Amino acid sequence: MRTRFGLLKYRLTRPHPLMGVVLLVLLAFLILVPLAIIVAQSVTVQGHSYDIRLADRPAGSFSFVYWRRLFTLPLGEFLLYRPLMNTLVVASVTGVLATLLGSFLAWLVVRTDLPAKGLVGVLAIVPNIVPSFALALAWLLVFRTAEYSVTGGLLAQLGAEAPAWLAYGPVAIITVLTINYMAFSFLLVSISLRKIDASMEENAVVLGASTFRILRTVTLPLVIPALVSSFILSSAAALGTFAVPEFLGSPVRFNLLSTVLYQNIGANRYGEAFVQTILLILITASLIWLYAKVVLGSRRSFVTISGKGFATRLTPLRSWRWPLAIAVLVFLFFVALFPLLMIVSESFLLQTGRYSLDNLTLHYWVGSAQTGWGPASLAGVFTSPATLSAMWNSLRLGLVSALLVGVASFLFGYVIVRGKGSRLTSLVDQASFVPYLIPGIVFGAMYLSSYAAGFGPIPALYGSYVLIIAAVVTNLLPFAARVGTNVQTQISSDLEDTALTFGSWWRAFMRVLLPMSKDGFVITFIIAFIGVTKELDLVALLVPARDPVLTWFALVYYGEGYFQHWAAISVIILTVTFVVVVVSYWLGFKVLQRQGDDS
Amino acid sequence: MSEHAVVVENLTKRFGDTVAVNDVSFSVASGELVCLLGPSGCGKTTLLRMLAGLLEPTSGEIYLGGKCVFSSRKGIFVPPSKRGIGMMFQNYALWPHMKVVDNITYGLKALRLPRPEAQRRLAETAGMMGIESFLERFPSELSGGQQQRVALARMVVVQPEIFLMDEPLSNLDARLRVHTRVELRRIQQSFRTSGVYVTHDQEEALALADKIAVMNDGVILHLGSPEDVYEDSRHVFVAGFLGSPPPNHVPSRVEQMDGGSRVTLPGFGSVQLDKRVPAQDVVVSLRPEYCQLVGANGGASGTANGTASDGRLRGRFRLVSAQFMGAHYVLLIETDGSGPLIVKHDKGREEPAVGSEVEVAVDVGAVRFYERDSGRLLAKGPRVVDDVA
The missing domain is CATH 3.40.50.300 (P-loop containing nucleotide triphosphate hydrolases)
Incomplete structure (x- = not known):
């Protein structure tokens, strides 16, 4: 009586509910458990002698000592209030500026007759591909001052040394982050502008409205959701960002929550760091919650979008056409290309920042170690075994994580789309977005607190790449789930059902689902690979110093003032990124636009 | 099996x-x-x-x-x-x-x-x-x-x-x-x-x-x-659900009379049902193709209201609109009180003039009666056509 068990067997082998349960368990271990542990750890006396003295209790006992320290003056000012205020200011100003710049560029490219649009469109995206630590390096190479660095930057060489308030601190951080996030806003608003039905603007033209009035009364209100998204998402990114404030803020002791928490962990003050981590999560989470409430919640009132692909009406810029184009191109040259020039040239300078032909060298690329002090004492990045093995580590980390993100993308997409309507599915859907709330550096602190020492059946993973891969993949899950959902939505369930009437689910999966999801998998893989290769925030706390990835050396070189090595590894990572992007475009995968589409 | x-x-x-x-x-x-x-x-x-x-x-x-x-x-x-x-x-x-x-x-x-x-x-x-x-x-x-x-x-x-x-x-x-x-x-x-x-x-x-x-x-x-x-x-x-245009559904009520039950079709008169049923509210279903125009433009055929001996029930109404559908006309006819009536009118016959008074005849054998509350079929077309007007 084989069929007697048919119903039970059918329920067990029906893939998406089972997969959904597996994914939820996985997410619990990747997010929920670390979150719970870090909260518990923040009220537990840590093992360092400093902690025991501080709490006057044995390690492991319950205590609010860290919370008290952060929330009481005078220490609280340095541990919490100032970093918190700095974080809020940097995040909100960056959000506003990135949104203004990005959306203005988007409007010019999508809705006006600006010349050289193609070039503007490409250049506007470039600063987003450049890793943030490389942008920070370029900033330092131009603005650094002799007072805080080994030598003055390009401006100092030209006889106009930048004041310290410009070179370091909030202005520098906000400017670099704005350049970095501008592209994100550009993509988001471009998409929204493209979807506007031209007839809405045409109606206004017929009724005699001026260009400015149309912009103010028709176009702007229609893209407000995109503007709000752009502001909130780039502010949230700025809240938790670590590399840029570390490199541009710490020389003048301008700290954000992310940098104080990093410094605390470096100084073995875990308890304080965990409290700062929790606060950072709370702030980011409330911002994203606001986003979900304001933007996603009100989406229905903006269903003015028409899906028609008709040519949109272009606003004539008239006499502004060329002046604007030139101004925009000059601006983009300085934010997109000039930093790259600075970085590339620096990697060939024997003495940092001295721009002269006799100062050119290949030492920092292929030279061997010299005796003495200074950057030249260190071998070139292609000679030193440490950087060579780090390149290999970065490559492996990138490939393995990207593969896992691709698989996760398919699984989440399949479960979310095919199981639509069930409670399990909506839980998986929502849980997959949680990593959005968690900045990269916080992932580091969370995983350090929970899995470094082992938890339940999981062995101690400190310094293990398993932990790093878990952090990197989890961080990319919201993106993976979104792409996967888009891909699966486009595959009609009838295609799978038809195959089911002919054969097993496995055969339908192999012959129909998998081949049809291939493009989505490739796109996810490429974007994840690029993202992981240039990732520093996430790995800063997790990579083992004896066996690091390439980006981690940026922290080392920054600390030592080895700008040329820093430049060389930036060039390597940039080259890999650009090659991957160009090849994928050549293969027909528009990976950069895709990032915007899926956000 | x-x-x-x-x-x-x-x-x-x-x-x-x-x-x-x-x-x-x-x-x-x-x-x-x-x-x-x-x-x-x-x-x-x-x-x-x-x-x-x-x-x-x-x-x-x-x-x-x-x-x-x-x-x-x-x-x-x-x-x-x-x-x-x-x-x-x-x-x-x-x-x-x-x-x-x-x-x-x-x-x-x-x-x-x-x-x-x-x-x-x-x-x-x-x-x-x-x-x-x-x-x-x-x-x-x-x-x-x-x-x-x-x-x-x-x-x-x-x-x-x-x-x-x-x-x-x-x-x-x-x-x-x-x-x-x-x-x-x-x-x-x-x-x-x-x-x-x-x-x-x-x-x-x-x-x-x-x-x-x-x-x-x-x-x-x-x-x-x-x-x-x-x-x-x-x-x-x-x-x-069936029929294009769909049937006319007219609310009415079953009343008891000697020898059976009857239902009044507003504007047309009453018919006796093919069996005795309890008094209740009903929906009368008249398919448009079983409603015919007789003597359009006020032609003098048949009686004013009520039944004739040919198994049809007649009434006089005003024609509100006529849609040409290619193979036939769909006419909208104004009745008093129970909403407009849809009538299918074959081509080639006398062309209806909008606004004029027309006479409509219903093939009573094709009329169906449904219980208003349950929707179930109550009775088919009346066996006896009885002039009660």
């Missing part, structure tokens, strides 16, 4: 709190094509997907070809590929990454036929469908009609015992749809395969089916031959 290709007993499907299919029982005789007809959301597609095994019913039993393929009581669930079915979807569900030939042979490979036999079946099916010339193309390179034939070929090539079709024609344009309808019927009859066919298009159902099951709210309201379902609808919903 072997004379029945499909037997469904007490089948129910719940999605959370909503009941999509509610305790449905029906059967399909061997070689018969049954259309599940109903508005969207009536549960017809859910029912079909349960037959295919793509959806697990909440309770009930399904027998296909005499074999139990689902029973909630006995814990039986046979997977779709083991049910001997062929399925066809509205969007054809051709796999876009496979060539036409790979689409068609997908099912053959699961059957593990010897190679020559598989080749023969492929050639035979392709020939029958007239798709030999584009076997090597991808679905995106085919027109809608061609895609439809490929989907059909993919379904029949495995020689299933039962065809399950979910609106397979609704993506075609009107002309092709009529042509393919005939083709589909021919193929189904030549294979002597039983079929269950889901559609919301009544014309399609009437033209194709051996039997029609009209569904609403998860229940089959009437299962019968097309003529039976149309002429003697057992439920007011069925009557209203």
Whole structure:
């Protein structure tokens, strides 16, 4: 009586509910458990002698000592209030500026007759591909001052040394982050502008409205959701960002929550760091919650979008056409290309920042170690075994994580789309977005607190790449789930059902689902690979110093003032990124636009 | 049970709190094509997907070809590929990454036929469908009609015992749809395969089916031959769903009289029902084609109101509008109090003048009376035509 068990067997082998349960368990271990542990750890006396003295209790006992320290003056000012205020200011100003710049560029490219649009469109995206630590390096190479660095930057060489308030601190951080996030806003608003039905603007033209009035009364209100998204998402990114404030803020002791928490962990003050981590999560989470409430919640009132692909009406810029184009191109040259020039040239300078032909060298690329002090004492990045093995580590980390993100993308997409309507599915859907709330550096602190020492059946993973891969993949899950959902939505369930009437689910999966999801998998893989290769925030706390990835050396070189090595590894990572992007475009995968589409 | 290709007993499907299919029982005789007809959301597609095994019913039993393929009581669930079915979807569900030939042979490979036999079946099916010339193309390179034939070929090539079709024609344009309808019927009859066919298009159902099951709210309201379902609808919903233009539904009331029960048709007079029924509110259903214009433009035929000896009930009304539909006119006639009346008027007869007073005659034998509260058929056209005016 084989069929007697048919119903039970059918329920067990029906893939998406089972997969959904597996994914939820996985997410619990990747997010929920670390979150719970870090909260518990923040009220537990840590093992360092400093902690025991501080709490006057044995390690492991319950205590609010860290919370008290952060929330009481005078220490609280340095541990919490100032970093918190700095974080809020940097995040909100960056959000506003990135949104203004990005959306203005988007409007010019999508809705006006600006010349050289193609070039503007490409250049506007470039600063987003450049890793943030490389942008920070370029900033330092131009603005650094002799007072805080080994030598003055390009401006100092030209006889106009930048004041310290410009070179370091909030202005520098906000400017670099704005350049970095501008592209994100550009993509988001471009998409929204493209979807506007031209007839809405045409109606206004017929009724005699001026260009400015149309912009103010028709176009702007229609893209407000995109503007709000752009502001909130780039502010949230700025809240938790670590590399840029570390490199541009710490020389003048301008700290954000992310940098104080990093410094605390470096100084073995875990308890304080965990409290700062929790606060950072709370702030980011409330911002994203606001986003979900304001933007996603009100989406229905903006269903003015028409899906028609008709040519949109272009606003004539008239006499502004060329002046604007030139101004925009000059601006983009300085934010997109000039930093790259600075970085590339620096990697060939024997003495940092001295721009002269006799100062050119290949030492920092292929030279061997010299005796003495200074950057030249260190071998070139292609000679030193440490950087060579780090390149290999970065490559492996990138490939393995990207593969896992691709698989996760398919699984989440399949479960979310095919199981639509069930409670399990909506839980998986929502849980997959949680990593959005968690900045990269916080992932580091969370995983350090929970899995470094082992938890339940999981062995101690400190310094293990398993932990790093878990952090990197989890961080990319919201993106993976979104792409996967888009891909699966486009595959009609009838295609799978038809195959089911002919054969097993496995055969339908192999012959129909998998081949049809291939493009989505490739796109996810490429974007994840690029993202992981240039990732520093996430790995800063997790990579083992004896066996690091390439980006981690940026922290080392920054600390030592080895700008040329820093430049060389930036060039390597940039080259890999650009090659991957160009090849994928050549293969027909528009990976950069895709990032915007899926956000 | 072997004379029945499909037997469904007490089948129910719940999605959370909503009941999509509610305790449905029906059967399909061997070689018969049954259309599940109903508005969207009536549960017809859910029912079909349960037959295919793509959806697990909440309770009930399904027998296909005499074999139990689902029973909630006995814990039986046979997977779709083991049910001997062929399925066809509205969007054809051709796999876009496979060539036409790979689409068609997908099912053959699961059957593990010897190679020559598989080749023969492929050639035979392709020939029958007239798709030999584009076997090597991808679905995106085919027109809608061609895609439809490929989907059909993919379904029949495995020689299933039962065809399950979910609106397979609704993506075609009107002309092709009529042509393919005939083709589909021919193929189904030549294979002597039983079929269950889901559609919301009544014309399609009437033209194709051996039997029609009209569904609403998860229940089959009437299962019968097309003529039976149309002429003697057992439920007011069925009557209203069929017919283009739809029948006139006029509220009225059953009253008792000597020797039986009677109902007043506003503007026309009263009729006696074919049996005695309790006094209650009813809905009177008058199909437009059974209402005729007599002596338009105030012609002097018949009496003013009431019955004549020819089995018709007459009334005088004002003509509000006349729509020319090509083969006939659809007239809107103003009655007092019970809303406008739709009348079908054949071409070639006297052309109606809008605004004029016209005389309408109703074929009382075709009038149906439904209980207002339950919607069930109460009485057919009156046996006795009685002048009470």
